[in-house]
Amino acid sequence: MRVLLCIPPLAAVVAGFIDAGFWLAVPVAMIPLFAAILDEVRFTKDELLIRGLFKSARLARQDVDHARFDYRPLGAFLEIYRRDGQVVRFQRVPKMTSSELSGDPPPPDSLAYKITKWAQTGELPEG
Known part of the structure; x- marks a missing residue:
């Protein structure tokens, strides 16, 4: 690509x-x-690093609750929900074969699924 x-x-x-x-x-x-x-998503055992052209964030695993994709007026966004109630948004698009934007749960190969599983279990995702 x-x-x-x-x-x-x-x-x-x-x-x-x-x-x-x-x-x-x-x-x-x-x-x-x-x-x-510049686009990068990197998992470590304790931290999630998301880097884009205009925005980047470093989130501790204990602060992340779950993630999902959502459609906003300016496009599709990856929303990372923190345990303190804040939402961190990054302009990302789910895979073309995914139906996450229509409300379906994320499939196992989705970035939102990988972030949620990592936050809950601490297992580093593959790929």
């Missing part, structure tokens, strides 16, 4: 050689590539 995100920046560079006015398109075309490179 990240390889496919290299196509728009390369196309913008080629267009820049054709017409000098297109050089302004190069930084704009790089945004999805940078977003994909």
Whole structure:
């Protein structure tokens, strides 16, 4: 997937050689590539690290209650519910085959399922 995100920046560079006015398109075309490179979810035994282009968070396992995907007016979000009642939201999209946004429970390969299971059991998810 990240390889496919290299196509728009390369196309913008080629267009820049054709017409000098297109050089302004190069930084704009790089945004999805940078977003994909910086996008990370990492589990440790005691901590969850979520990093995105504009937002990142480090959450202790004892603070996380559960996670789920929800649809908001600005898109799909991964919502991580903390035990103190706060909700941390990250703009993430569930897998295309998932029906989580329509209210179904998350399947075992879902990020929301992995976060919830990790928070409840402390087991590090695979993959």
